[in-house]
Amino acid sequence: MNNNWFRRLLLSYLPVFFIVTTILFIIFFQVFNEQNRKEALKANEFLASQVMQYLDNSLRSIDFKVLREILTNPNLKDYFTANGSNDVYAGMLAVEVIDELKIDFPLIDSIYLVRYKDDTVFSNGKAVPIADFPDEPFIEESRLTNAQKWVGGRTYSPFPAPAQTAEQVITLVRSVGSGTGLLVVNVDLHTLQKSIKQMYDPEFTFVNVFNRSGESLWERNPQDRTNAGRASGEVFSEFTSGYSGWKVETGLTNGKIVKFALKFYHIWFAFAVAVVLIGVMWVIYVTRRNYKPIEQIVTLIQTVASQKPSGAGPAKENEFRFIQNTLERMIDQTRQYQEEYEENLLLQKKYFFQELLEGTREFTDGDLKAEMEKYGLPKLDDRWLVLAVEIDRYPQFALDYHEQDQSLLKFVLSSILQESARLEGTEVWAEWMSDRRLYAILWLPGSVLPEEVEHKVLSGYLEKVGQYLNFTVTIGTGRGAADLRGLRSSMKEAARALEYKAVLGLNRMIPYGALPDSKNDVYEFMKTISLLVQAMRLSDEAWEQHFDRLFEQITASLLSRQEMMNTIQLLFQHYKREFAELPREYQELWAALFGNLLNQLEAWETVDDLRLLCWEAFRELAEQMQTLRCARKHRTHILQIRKYVEENYNNPELSLNYLSDIFDINPKYLSKLFKDEVGEKFVDLLISHRIDKAKQLMQETNKSIQEISEEVGYTNYNSFNRAFKNVVGVAPSDYRKAI
Template identity: 45%
Template structure:
């Protein structure tokens, strides 16, 4: 590729550069314009809120002044109480209306109408029959419209010859709190004056304001209010219900600026489309010579570097061909290596587990083919197992587990190599590694097996966060003996529950152990019976059971069978008991089963069993105590029902009778029946008293003594608290 082609490519993409810069400018101006739009909306929202606040406060102030004078002004009271001949009262009322106009410049006109003589005073004074505004006020006189609220926009003129003005009106009846009205006070507010009072808040050349009433009629409006498209802010007065809209006027600079952001977006999209078109055009033009060159290469190529790819990379055609060749070679080598590893592991399991019959000659040929070169004719087998494997898989990620297992396998090979031994080790299960170790002919295999096994155990314990237990057996001189050693070494790991974890196990450690099955069954039977009656002897049975398993060096399978038998025995025992006892056993039995799946050593199992049985015995004892307590409380209630007439009956009295502390009686009584002793005793005595009041003619004093009250006043007070009436009134009510 020469320099002229470079310059050609450089110049061909310069327009794209300018397009990108142009788009950035458009984006900048559009963002700036959008920000200005948001600020304008915020300013208009503030303006409409201020206009609503100003108009509401002005109208509220005027309404309050009129209402206050309606309630307190003597001028109005005297006016409505006089007639049209009382000039002095008319002058006083006129001065009051003038005072309203002085304090509220937005008032256009005020008049008062007195109903008894239909006299109108104020703007348009005279008789109501000749009054121009008579049709409006007549609706209030007829009570078709409720007084005290501002009306919408209407036209008003005091005299027929005058020009009408647009006003909103407040009508108050007099008296205010009476439905029988003596007259009405009418206050008209000029919309033009109200508009002038809010005009200084904004510039009408830039912003318009439109105010409409609840029916949508326009009260005040500026030029430029051209509909909803110009509305930037809309606010409704909570007092009058008027809606205030504001926005930019006409098509001035501000209006255009606020709406021009759509044009920016369109321009930017057009620029993007032009840029895309230009890039495609230039790419096609520059691609043509490259395509011709690659076509020549493809016609002579014997491999396809794009196999499995979604697209073509012409510039990397040759590189892709080489990469494909290297990739296929690497993949083939990897697959071959994986096949060897899997074949080697599979052959190892067939050999040591006796899955298939293998002659000795085939065995030696396999060792040679799998590049295992025994240093001698004799070998021993190590069965290496990770302790507490459940904790191991919970602690480490799957990838970390594989790495740690590889470390254990490598350490086994290295420790054997330090003794000039040859190792073939494979993970036959998730937690167990089996290793065949061939030792030199002049070496002591028994001693060497112990040394290598101990070194592996110590290294793992010192350098890793878990431990391994190793079963070892040897020496074997042929495949059949290797299989037997592998089986014995694996079986030794069954005894690590008793012999301990993180150590080397040999067959000699099992010598001298004696197992007596009937002893286990007898101990388990005694344990189940002790648990059933919740006495303390169960702890001794637990100790005896685990001592027997420890002394006889029981395997894990044997211990699991004893544990299963214990669970079955307890299940049969508790099936004979009540539902409450079975519920306790259900929870404890589930814990016992869970413990049977997670224990590692006999000591861990023992501690877990002690914890489970301790909790179960505690619950059973509490259940028995609860049953005894319910029986005692039932006896106490029966005693109270039989001796309620005894005036000495109290918690202390019951404590002496039943040898239980008074506080405990009160607490247990409340828990058993939901109410305390005193309430129960009073309720019982009052029930007996009601029966005697209705069925006997005994005196109240006799009945009081009969139900346990020597003092009649105490009886009367207690009866009244329960029944709501005195005993005598109760007898009268029920017998009448």
């Protein structure tokens, strides 16, 4: 292919590209530097104010704390008024004050107390004469000047040289009492500088602190303090403390270089504009000269694709877009075809796997060999076996993971199985035949025992699944096969082996050849089921013992999952037959429980799961049957009680407590049952009967109202009068007059 067009475009645009990008870079650099300078000024002002504020707050807090201790702490006063240096207790109290100050303020390096009374210095837990103390010149100077302030930048050592290297400190001197002594606090300059350095990056920014004399606190050599830091960069901002009188200077370490570069900002900008204009004109010229080949390409594409342009204008204005769209369509069609081909290939491979194991299609040797080569599978010319991998607790697995995550985890399970087989020098072909079950064909090399290969591959597989995943699997394996018929039998055996995980447990390998012999004693099951159903029908608590006995028999019999389900179905049939002879309410209870339990029986995996499901359902059934029997019994009592009230309404002692003693029912429970069954309260029913009888006596006899009152059960006439008026609406005397 002739690349002349490519070289022409490359040589035409590269010079312009280099020039334009270079100028843009320079412009960006200048603009960036100018912006950085403005931001640097603001940042340095803020940094200087923060440093000054930090210094003032730190020193002021120490000063305030020291002053408060001097004025208010009795232990400190006791030390300065103690009689001589032998007062050990006063010294101990003074140590507590010093330690408390050091704990409250980590910046404090050392504290010592000067007592004029006996000219001693208390430092590091002991008292020494002032003359023997290394800081004696400073003490004498402070004593003469009576200074109470921060002293910036000096050398201090609590022990005579060379016992300890002298340190650079700043010192606070405070007079105690009326000339009784001094309290001297030394702040380590190194620690203070270290705290301040956390506020900025020393590679780009410097911070200098100067005392009242203009000396730098950071430099050890006094001759270099005046110009410390200034030679390294330009000072951008400075602040002077109103508290200590110290000055803080901040700036950039390369400020002079930036300042020099910014002077040429306008020259660079004008030069960049001129070069850009020249580059634009050059691009226009070259584009016009090289336009013709583009037009030829567009014409060729239109001819090959049999497309007719809608007009000459759009085709000339959008040549590159036209070429791009054409290429994109071609790429999309190719990609779509490739994806469809790969997807169809995967589906065909899975379908071939099903045909191979389920026996829905017969294969000749030639057909089988061709299909295996088509999908890149090993030849079936050795021995093989089928294994079935089932995800344990699949309903919980579906709840814990999103659908996409489930697909990914299933792919991981398949990949781990293939990797485990390769590590043992063999191959495996695995396909997901259902949501929870993966079937696989494992090749067995002829030189190794099948059981040995099977154990190594699957034990390593279970170990990796347990190590990398948050769930487990159970594997059922069939026996080895040497032909297609044996392979299909091996699949059925693997599925059969998984049926026994209900009794053998989860997260394990279950070979078909090692399955236990089931001891399905139908007679014993029938006997236990009959006793269980009879006890449940009679609400006998012994049903729980029969229930436990039934599941002990199921577990001891080593039944498969299907056999367990057959046993449970037999139990359900007995229940249905027994409940058919009970009243309708009991049949409805069983129907509701059976429908709910039947839906849940699809999800159990082990015999313990099955036992728990049935136990909860049967316990609920027993409780509801007991409640129903109690309700029916109490309903009979209520009818008897109502009849008793109607016959003995004239008894003055008739009440809920009276009835509860007769019928042996709790008064409160009796009141509730009465309201639920009769529809009205006991008191209302009693009053209604008494008033009806009183009205009848008024109409049919000439007895006095007092006599009628006593005859219907009221010993107090006022109570009868009030009750009659509340029910009838008029007094008894007015009622008799009206009839």
